[in-house]
Amino acid sequence: MAVKTAFICSNCGYESGKWYGRCPDCSSWNTLQEVIVQKISKNANIIDLGTSAAPLRISEVKTSNFRRISTGFLEFDRVLGGRDESCGIVPGSVILLSGDPGVGKSTLILEVALNIAGSSWRLAGRNLKNQEPKPKRQVLYITGEESENQIKLRAERIGKNKDMENLFIFSTGDIDLAIASCEKIAPDIVIVDSIQTMSSQSFPGFAGSLPQVRHATSRLVSYAKKKGTPIFIVGHVTKEGVVAGPMLLSHMVDCVLYFEGENLTGTRILRAFKNRFGDTSEVGIFNMEENGFSEVDTSKFFMDQGNLKVPGSCLTVLMEGARPIIVEIQGLVVPSNLSFPRRVSNGFSSSRLELLLAVIQKHLKLPFERIDVFLNVVGGLRITETAADLAVCMACISSFKNKPLGSIIAVGEVGLLGEIKDVLNLKLRLKEAKKLGFKRIISNENYKFLNDIIRAI
Structure with a gap:
């Protein structure tokens, strides 16, 4: 007796009696795989949840207070x-x-x-005081x-x-x-x-x-x-x-x-x-x-207090889920002998770094076109939100001017015009920074442009 086969898409599960280079359902290429078809019970893939015999009103459904x-x-x-x-x-x-x-x-x-x-x-x-093992x-x-x-x-x-x-x-x-x-x-x-x-x-x-x-x-x-x-x-x-x-x-x-x-x-x-x-x-x-x-103790793991007295270090507050985390951004700026200076970033988008450096060069008149820039996010964290833009700019400027920033928290998105924009959950971020003892906080609430920040510090 001949063995019956079918072709199933590994991406969407589409089944066909013949092979296609491109799945007709999800349009993915080279995803159809040949499998042997056997006679299977109709209920083989039905999930039995202990269903009732007839529909019930939601008010009649009995529930139990489960404990996680x-x-x-x-x-x-x-x-x-x-x-x-x-x-x-x-x-x-x-x-x-x-x-x-x-x-x-x-x-x-x-x-x-x-x-x-x-x-x-x-x-x-x-709260385990009143619970028996x-x-x-x-x-x-x-x-x-x-x-x-x-x-x-x-x-x-x-x-x-x-x-x-x-x-x-x-x-x-x-x-x-x-x-x-x-x-x-x-x-x-x-x-x-x-x-x-x-x-x-x-x-x-x-x-x-x-x-x-x-x-x-x-x-x-x-x-x-x-x-x-x-x-x-x-x-x-x-x-x-x-x-x-x-x-x-x-x-x-x-x-x-x-x-x-x-x-x-x-x-x-x-x-x-x-x-x-x-x-x-x-x-x-x-x-x-x-x-x-x-x-991980998030209040200490992503920053090093000893680095705050060294040029090129700046702190920011990120949101991971509903939890604010203080993270240290490190920047290193050195003269370049290359025709195209290097832009090396670890934990931060390289294209975003290029954009921020262009904003600094345009509005602060700093010669970043002849400088290599290296950026690192402490702790191996990967930043995907724009709230760290201001801290990245401050870290690079601090390294360029060889001037430490100290215990400064910088939170804000930087626009193409050099303006500091508001970010989501700003009050929650600032509350976390103040709770950990940081008093110097730079954000959209007290500064509107990068130029204003440079004059102030």
């Missing part, structure tokens, strides 16, 4: 969402954690597993990429002095066996690393193909909703930086997290691109160390 589960990381809990001090994992939720290879996804999620399984848990929140939670870590021995070695390295008795490791790439192990152990938290390694022999395609990823995710989502068990799914990303697999994968889960960071620094940032139970503007900041991840 803390991951053991304040930064992680903040990204997952919640109110005030009650933040963390929502029971029955499915969370997709993605990121570039080597950024530390598996290490972070293993630390979360150790935190949850290694201590007597309490309800999520920081509950029985320890059981965590099932399902891996299709590493063996049990490899996971244990890594757990012993990052989980020193932690009780691992309630952490179960299961190395398999079969989603059917994974679900069966969940039914047998009935864990409180399930972790799957990664979804691209899960497959089912009763379903067409190889591990990581669109049908297999879609089927494995639907099985996990069904289990989470029926049992009320939170599930973390680790996912790979493509070279474009998006989650590998169909876009349906992001739609099926409750929360999509992205873990990012520079290769040359230990700073890692956790962002939420989708969150049904919280705000997507929140971020978590971590520092990768030899024994795992540590949470």
Whole structure:
């Protein structure tokens, strides 16, 4: 009997009986992959959420007051969402954690597993005085990429002095066996690393193909909703930086997290691109160390008070989510012997730096056309907002004039006419600066043009 095949787009999931160089649905090139088609039950991809037999009025729907589960990381809990001090994992939720290879996804999620399984848990929140310790939670870590021995070695390295008795490791790439192990152990938290390694022999395609990823995710989502068990799914990303697999994968889960960071620094940032139970503007900041991840004290990590007496240093206040962070901008200006002076930037847009230097040259009459400029953002942070424009200009001018600025906070967007523009959440930024003891603050409220600032300082 001849084997029946179909061609499926790896970008949008479009299915066709013949190959196309360009997908008719999403117009992507060379994305159609051949898979073997088998006879599949009609309900194979239907997610069973324990639905009712008939429609109900919303007033008749019974709800329960759930309590979020803390991951053991304040930064992680903040990204997952919640109110005030009650933040963390929502029971029955499915969370997709993605990121570039080597950024530390598996290490972070293993630390979360150790935190949850290694201590007597309490309800999520920081007011623990009136709470009695509950029985320890059981965590099932399902891996299709590493063996049990490899996971244990890594757990012993990052989980020193932690009780691992309630952490179960299961190395398999079969989603059917994974679900069966969940039914047998009935864990409180399930972790799957990664979804691209899960497959089912009763379903067409190889591990990581669109049908297999879609089927494995639907099985996990069904289990989470029926049992009320939170599930973390680790996912790979493509070279474009998006989650590998169909876009349906992001739609099926409750929360999509992205873990990012520079290769040359230990700073890692956790962002939420989708969150049904919280705000997507929140971020978590971590520092990768030899024994795992540590949470960052944002009031000190991105600046060095000793550099404020050196020319070329200026502070600014950035917004990462709903949280203001004081960051140090360093500028170095030296004479150039090149026909085209160099503009080297780390953590700041090179094209934006060129624009700001042109504004300085035009309105302040400084000869930056014969000068090399080097710019660095302390701590490995990447700046994407324009509120740091003024600090960048001040750092470069300070280095050019060889005059330290001292404890100055500069917040504002610089326009092409040399004017200082207002930025979002300015009052919140200024409040954070004053709380940390900074009194000299330059912004749109007290200066309107760059010329006015230079005369004043």
